[in-house]
Amino acid sequence: MLPAQYLFDIEPYTKINKRDYLLIIPPDRDVVSKIMYFKLKAWEMIGAYPSLHSTAHITINHDYNIYASVFEEKLTYYRRKVSFINTFEVKISGFDKFQHGDTYTIYAKVEVSAAIKETLSKFNKTFSKGVVKTPHITIAKTITKEKFEILWKYFEHLNFEYSFYPDKIRVLETPTRRFFNQPMKMKTELKLKQVG
Template sequence: MTAYADYLMIISLPADLVKEISRYKRASVNTIGHFEGMHSRAYITITHQVRCKPFLAQPAIQRMGQRLSTMPPVELYLNGFDHFSHSQTTKTIYAKIEHTGRAENWFKLLTMQMGIKVKGFVPHITIAKNIPVTAFNKLWPNFERREFKHSFIVNNLTILHRDTFAEHHEWKVYRELHFGNKLLAF
C-alpha cells in the first residue's frame, strides 16, 4: 500500500473523438513545434486530488460511486474552440463544450454528487496547453473561426491514480464510476 496517492477524475472520450483531437494536436505541432501535452490522450478533467491517504480516499470514492450511479448520463456537444489566458506569458487552446442548460445543470449535479467544490470550472478538451503567447498568436488563427462540431454521451467517470512520491509514477485506471442507465430531461 502506498503512503500517498494522487487521484485524477476525468470523463473519457469516445475513440473517434480522441483520434480527432489527436489530429488537431499533431497539426499544432507542425505549426508551433513541441508543447506540453502534445502526446497526451484527450479527456475532460473534472478534478485532480493530490497527496491523498488511500485508506481515506478509497472509501470516499466508493461512496461517490454510489451517489453517481443515481445520476443520468448526459449528451455533450462540442462547438468550436476557445482559449484560457493563464498569465501574460502562456495560454491554452481547447475544444469548447457548448453551454446548454442541460450540460451546465449536469456538471453542477456531478460536482455536488462528487462532494467537491471546483472553483471556476469550465469543462473543456485541451488541444495545446500552456503555450507561450508568441506560439499562441501563431496558432490561434488556425482555430479561431474553425468549425468543430461533435456530440457524445457521457456514461461514466474515470478515476485514475498514481503513487505521489514514486520515481516514475504513471496514471493507472483505479475505477470506473457509472452513471444511471437512462438519458433524462432536466
Template sequence: MMGYADYYLLLSPPEEVKQQISRYKKASINKIGAFESMNSPAHISIVKTERQKAFIVEPAFERMEKRLNTMPPIVLHINGFNYFKHGDKAMSIYADIRQTDSVKKWFRLLFSCINVKHASFTPHITIARNIHVSDFYTLWPHFEKAKYVEPFWIKELLVLKRETFTHEPKWSRYKTISFKNEFAALAEKI
C-alpha cells in the same frame, strides 16, 4: 511515507473524439513544435487531488460511486474552439463544450456527488496547454476558422491513480464509475 496516492477524476470522450483531438494536436505540433499536452489523450478534467491517504480516500470512492450511479449519462456538444489566458506569457487552446442550462446543471450535480465545491467550471478538451503567447498567435488563426462540431455521450467517470512518492509517477486506471440512471437509460432506448 507509504500509502499516499494522487487521484485524477476525468470524463473520457468516445474514440472518434479522441482521434479528432489527436489530429488537432498533431497539426499544432507541425506549426509550433512540442508542447506540454501534446501526448495527453482527449479528456475533460474534473478534479485532481494530490498526496491523499489511500486508506481514507478509497472507501470514499465506494460511497461516491453509489451517488454517481444515480446520475444520468449526458450528451455534450463540442462547438468550435476557445482559449484560456494564463497571465501574460502563456495560453491554452481547447475544444469548447457548449454550455446550456442542462449541461451546467449536470456538472453541478456531478460536483455535488463527488463532494467538490467548484465555483466556476468550463468543461473543455485541451488541445495545446500552457503554450507561449507567440505560439498561441501562430496557432489561433487556424483554430479560430475551424468548424468542429461534434455531439458525444459521456456515460462514465474515470478515476486514475498514481503513487505520490515515486521517481516516475505514472497514472493508471483505478476505477470506472458508470452513470446509470435507469430513467435516462430507458429514454435512450426509445
C-alpha cells in the same frame, strides 16, 4: 526498469505516500481521434509542447495529495452517487483559450447547456474539492504567447462540432506529483445511470 533520474528503487516509497486522483469524462473514439489530429496539427506548426501526448478527456475533479485509504472510502460514496446521475449529452463546438500569466491553453469548447449545468451541479455536490468551472478538452497547454499566436490563427475560426453521451467517469491515479512525475493510470470507472 526505473527511469535514469531515480538513484534508488522508489516503489516501496510510492506505496506509502499520498496519491493524486483525476476524475475525467472519456470521450468516444471519434472525438479522441479528432483531438489527436488537432494535437498533431499543432505539433506541425509549433513543435513539441507539454500536452501533446495526453489522451483527450474532460476533467471533472482533481483530488491532490490524498492517502489511498481515504480515497477508497470516498470512492465507495462516489460510485453510489454517480450511479444515480443520468447520462447526458456533451456538445463540442469550436475552440477557445485560457490565459495563465505568460502562458496560454487552447481547447475544444464544451457547450455549457442546461443539461451540462445540471450535471455539473450534481457532480459538485458529489465530489470533494469541487468540479471544473469550464469543461473542455485540451489541445495545447501552457504554451508561450508566440506559439499561442501561431496556433490561434488556425484554431480561432476552425469549425469543429460533435456530440456524444458519456456513460462513465474514469478515475486515474498516480503517486503524488509533489514528489514523483509518473503518468496517471486508470484505477476504476464509475458508471452513470443509463436512460431510455
